[in-house]
Amino acid sequence: MSSPILEVKNVSKTFGNVKALDSVDFSLQKGIIHGLLGENGAGKSSLMNVLSGIYLPESGTIEIKNQKIQKLNPDIASSLGVGMVHQEFRLIESFTIKDNLTLSKANIFSENFDEAYKKYSEIFSLNSNFLTPINELSVGEKQKVEIMKLIFKNSEIMLLDEPTAVLTPQETLQLKESLDKLSQEDQKTIVLITHKLKEIKDFTERIFVMKNGKMVAKNLETKKVTDKELIELMMGEVKTSNFNKDNKKGGVKLKVEDISLTNEEQLKSLDDISFSIQSGEILGVAGVSGNGQVELANVICGIEKEFQGRVLINSQDVSKKGVKSRKKLSLSYIPENRLGVGLAPGVSVLDNSAIKEYFKASYGPHLSKGKMLGYLNDLIKQFAIKAPDVKAEISTLSGGNMQKLLMGRELISNPEVIVAAQPTRGLDVSAVEAIHKLIINQRDKGSAVLLISEDLDELFKLSDRIIVLYEGKIVKEVDINSATIETIGFAMAGINE
Amino acid sequence: MNKFILSKKLYRNELATFYSFLIGFLIALAVGSLILFIQEKNPFDVFSLMLKLSIGSVNSLSNSLNKAIPLILAGLGISIINSVKLWNIGAEGQIFMGAIALNFVYINTSINNSQIYIFLLLVSGFLGGAFCILFPAVAKVLFGVNEIITTLLTNYIVFGLTIYLINGAWKDPASLNFPAAAYVSESVYLPTVIGKLSSGFLICILFTLIAYYIKDKSVFGYEMRIAGGSALTAIYAGINAKQKAFFAMLIGGGFAGLAGAIELLSQTHRVSTGISQGFGYTAIIVAAITGMRPVGIFLVGCLFGALTIGGSVIQTIGVSSYIAEIIQATTLFGALIAQFFFSYEILKKSEND
Ligand SMILES: Nc1ncnc2c1ncn2[C@@H]1O[C@H](COP(=O)(O)OP(=O)(O)O)[C@@H](O)[C@H]1O
Ligand SMILES: [Mg+2]
Numbered sequence: 001m002s003s004p005i006l007e008v009k010n011v012s013k014t015f016g017n018v019k020a021l022d023s024v025d026f027s028l029q030k031g032i033i034h035g036l037l038g039e040n041g042a043g044k045s046s047l048m049n050v051l052s053g054i055y056l057p058e059s060g061t062i063e064i065k066n067q068k069i070q071k072l073n074p075d076i077a078s079s080l081g082v083g084m085v086h087q088e089f090r091l092i093e094s095f096t097i098k099d100n101l102t103l104s105k106a107n108i109f110s111e112n113f114d115e116a117y118k119k120y121s122e123i124f125s126l127n128s129n130f131l132t133p134i135n136e137l138s139v140g141e142k143q144k145v146e147i148m149k150l151i152f153k154n155s156e157i158m159l160l161d162e163p164t165a166v167l168t169p170q171e172t173l174q175l176k177e178s179l180d181k182l183s184q185e186d187q188k189t190i191v192l193i194t195h196k197l198k199e200i201k202d203f204t205e206r207i208f209v210m211k212n213g214k215m216v217a218k219n220l221e222t223k224k225v226t227d228k229e230l231i232e233l234m235m236g237e238v239k240t241s242n243f244n245k246d247n248k249k250g251g252v253k254l255k256v257e258d259i260s261l262t263n264e265e266q267l268k269s270l271d272d273i274s275f276s277i278q279s280g281e282i283l284g285v286a287g288v289s290g291n292g293q294v295e296l297a298n299v300i301c302g303i304e305k306e307f308q309g310r311v312l313i314n315s316q317d318v319s320k321k322g323v324k325s326r327k328k329l330s331l332s333y334i335p336e337n338r339l340g341v342g343l344a345p346g347v348s349v350l351d352n353s354a355i356k357e358y359f360k361a362s363y364g365p366h367l368s369k370g371k372m373l374g375y376l377n378d379l380i381k382q383f384a385i386k387a388p389d390v391k392a393e394i395s396t397l398s399g400g401n402m403q404k405l406l407m408g409r410e411l412i413s414n415p416e417v418i419v420a421a422q423p424t425r426g427l428d429v430s431a432v433e434a435i436h437k438l439i440i441n442q443r444d445k446g447s448a449v450l451l452i453s454e455d456l457d458e459l460f461k462l463s464d465r466i467i468v469l470y471e472g473k474i475v476k477e478v479d480i481n482s483a484t485i486e487t488i489g490f491a492m493a494g495i496n497e
Numbered sequence: 498m499n500k501f502i503l504s505k506k507l508y509r510n511e512l513a514t515f516y517s518f519l520i521g522f523l524i525a526l527a528v529g530s531l532i533l534f535i536q537e538k539n540p541f542d543v544f545s546l547m548l549k550l551s552i553g554s555v556n557s558l559s560n561s562l563n564k565a566i567p568l569i570l571a572g573l574g575i576s577i578i579n580s581v582k583l584w585n586i587g588a589e590g591q592i593f594m595g596a597i598a599l600n601f602v603y604i605n606t607s608i609n610n611s612q613i614y615i616f617l618l619l620v621s622g623f624l625g626g627a628f629c630i631l632f633p634a635v636a637k638v639l640f641g642v643n644e645i646i647t648t649l650l651t652n653y654i655v656f657g658l659t660i661y662l663i664n665g666a667w668k669d670p671a672s673l674n675f676p677a678a679a680y681v682s683e684s685v686y687l688p689t690v691i692g693k694l695s696s697g698f699l700i701c702i703l704f705t706l707i708a709y710y711i712k713d714k715s716v717f718g719y720e721m722r723i724a725g726g727s728a729l730t731a732i733y734a735g736i737n738a739k740q741k742a743f744f745a746m747l748i749g750g751g752f753a754g755l756a757g758a759i760e761l762l763s764q765t766h767r768v769s770t771g772i773s774q775g776f777g778y779t780a781i782i783v784a785a786i787t788g789m790r791p792v793g794i795f796l797v798g799c800l801f802g803a804l805t806i807g808g809s810v811i812q813t814i815g816v817s818s819y820i821a822e823i824i825q826a827t828t829l830f831g832a833l834i835a836q837f838f839f840s841y842e843i844l845k846k847s848e849n850d
Contacts, residue, residue, distance in 0.1 A: 340729055391511075
């Protein structure tokens with residue numbers, strides 16, 4: 001094997017107390033498509049940002065084209081031919097395709113733009129005139145322009161961060177063909193990040209796997225590695241649960257029937273979802289984010305109104321009811337987005353503590369501050385929340401205390417149905433433990449819980465049953481006793497056994 | 498190598514707004530002094546004369562407080578609208594519209610009981626102000642049109658309407674060449690309480706309490722705060738954010754309209770361009786300085802009323818009345834800068850972060 005075109009050794013990068021990259025080694029061979037696999041938060045994007053000079057690592061060495069780089073920055077990276085397509089688009093929406101493609105000072109096709117555009121738009125099957133402004137393009141077309149940008153600034157090493165996440169299956173297939181051409185004809189070196197096993201296996205020759213900031217597998221030969229091995233590498237071992245299971249008390253509390261939802265792009269974000277949850281039962285929802293989880297929670301809680309199908313709380317059809325009347329029927333929702341949805345930024349701790357049931361502190365148009373304070377004090381005591389000044393903005397609380405306030409607010413009234421989305425994301429170990437106890441405690445009191453999480457440890461630890469969402473469909477439903485990390489992992493990656 | 502970064506302070510001193518105002522006011526006095534000094538006037542003499550002539554006697558004090566009424570009412574309206582994080586730049590137009598609506602009702606009705614009549618006329622003023630902001634409110638709620646632009650534009654429209662009316666349909670022949678509508682009958686003048694102090698000032702106190710109640714003590718105020726904090730949280734909480742914004746705008750516009758009505762019934766007694774001398778714009782300064790707090794608006798409104806009166810009387814000793822406006826505007830400027838230092842801190846950061 002020839003020497004690598006890019007090689008990093010021992011690279012580490014910390015954010016606050018999160019080790020995003022922990023002594024990572026990585027290397028790329030010229031002219032080959034490499035896959036980088038890993039769960040959300042594994043550190044894939046951070047590694048790519050280091051390679052393109054956006055993040056400066058604390059330690060480690062970077063060598064590009066046999067040149068040791070001391071302090072890589074975006075300029076140097078770009079002049080050495082490293083280009084990155086970010087997870088979020090970085091296009092100037094009101095500019096034309098041509099303007100966006102030629103914006104970089106490294107642009108190599110200023111003389112013969114028309115010719116080059118003709119060639120590459122054919123490779124990418126982009127059927128738009130280059131004078132079209134970006135905001136008239138579909139998501140898939142924008143993605144093509146993003147990748148073409150790298151070619152126009154002469155990037156030999158193309159880092160693509162989850163480019164297929166926004167693509168339809170047909171577009172993904174097209175992308176594969178274009179990338180194949182680029183690597184074979186133009187000798188481009190490509191890194192493709194994705195969650196989807198099938199894509200990794202279809203697209204790449206070599207595979208790297210990251211977990212928790214570490215590189216757990218390097219340079220695997222795609223042809224020789226099995227799906228099962230990849231899943232195990234990606235998900236790691238799951239700790240078995242230390243909570244009792246099977247507290248089911250009978251009596252269906254939440255039932256959804258044939259829920260379908262069509263999004264703005266006329267794609268189905270939920271497709272014929274049905275399940276029910278009994279009193280004292282936790283139903284876990286697994287899936288890579290963006291497969292319909294948020295939409296499902298919003299449908300159940302009354303935020304999303306334009307859906308087909310029925311939602312029943314305690315056998316009562318609430319499909320047409322609003323948020324407040326569902327709350328009155330004893331439904332609580334802990335949304336995935338803590339600050340911004342569950343809590344209002346810029347507003348006081350006190351005001352935020354009353355969002356669920358402020359109407360209970362009112363007499364007609366009058367709102368009793370005294371009642372609100374009393375209620376907040378109960379919350380603070382019962383859920384051990386550290387809030388130094390309740391009149392101060394909510395952002396004065398730590399992440400863990402914010403989440404405790406949010407959970408406490410939603411749980412203190414002992415709701416019969418709870419929808420909790422990513423309740424422990426971004427929290428430290430002790431806060432995670434506290435939140436888990438709250439959920440179990442509530443289950444023992446007889447609540448029916450829908451637990452949406454990307455953290456398989458959490459799902460295995462808490463759930464009685466797990467369903468897997470993939471592209472808006474339930475692709476798997478298993479009892480916790482027969483669930484294995486592989487069956488869930490396969491289903492999450494969109495593979496039918 | 499170290500970099501310095503600005504970071505928002507998590508905890509703000511409760512009194513930060515008050516201190517900022519004080520600092521701003523001191524800066525403004527200093528700037529005012531400098532200008533007077535350049536004009537070879539003794540700043541101390543000028544300011545003490547201003548003080549004497551604005552609050553030195555019952556008469557001058559009541560003049561000052563009368564001037565404060567429109568500033569306070571319009572400022573309160575602006576602060577209510579700002580609860581949903583929207584800006585009302587159209588108080589000036591709403592003041593005029595309040596007076597126009599009042600005159601319209603006055604011309605077309607007649608009620609013998611003057612107390613009831615005055616009440617009805619004040620209500621029409623309020624409704625006029627609300628009507629004036631109706632179009633910006635609808636445009637905001639239905640189409641998301643920026644309210645800063647639309648409320649500003651209504652000022653020009655309403656001012657044009659005023660000019661049209663007092664030169665045309667409503668022109669009082671008795672006023673000869675001066676364009677103005679006919680005077681209203683003396684029976685509907687707002688009575689005075691002490692000296693020249695209009696009973697409009699009592700209305701003003703009442704509405705300060707109402708605004709305080711709406712913002713701080715009512716369910717509506719709470720819902721406005723949440724909606725202003727995050728539209729997504731409002732949806733999550735089942736609060737109709739657009740509806741809150743709509744009603745906040747109408748109420749806020751009504752406050753300014755009421756100011757126009759009081760101004761007509763207590764000062765000008767007829768529709769003319771003198772209904773407002775930029776009160777609607779000064780009210781923005783008043784509201785912003787106080788961080789949108791009703792009681793603060795009341796106090797700063799009184800101060801600014803006194804400044805305006807003080808400024809107009811020092812013309813007699815050859816000092817331009819603009820000195821008062823310079824002080825008002827510089828106070829805001831200084832206070833905003835001071836508020837910035839109260840809410841942010843400068844931190845050292847190592848380069849790697
Ligand atoms: N700019 C940043 N500031 C703070 N934390 C960050 C930043 N970028 C990434 N992280 C954290 O580093 C970890 C790895 O994130 P990331 O590299 O985005 O993972 P992936 O792309 O594999 O999903 C996460 O815990 C994330 O929260
Ligand atoms: Mg990422």
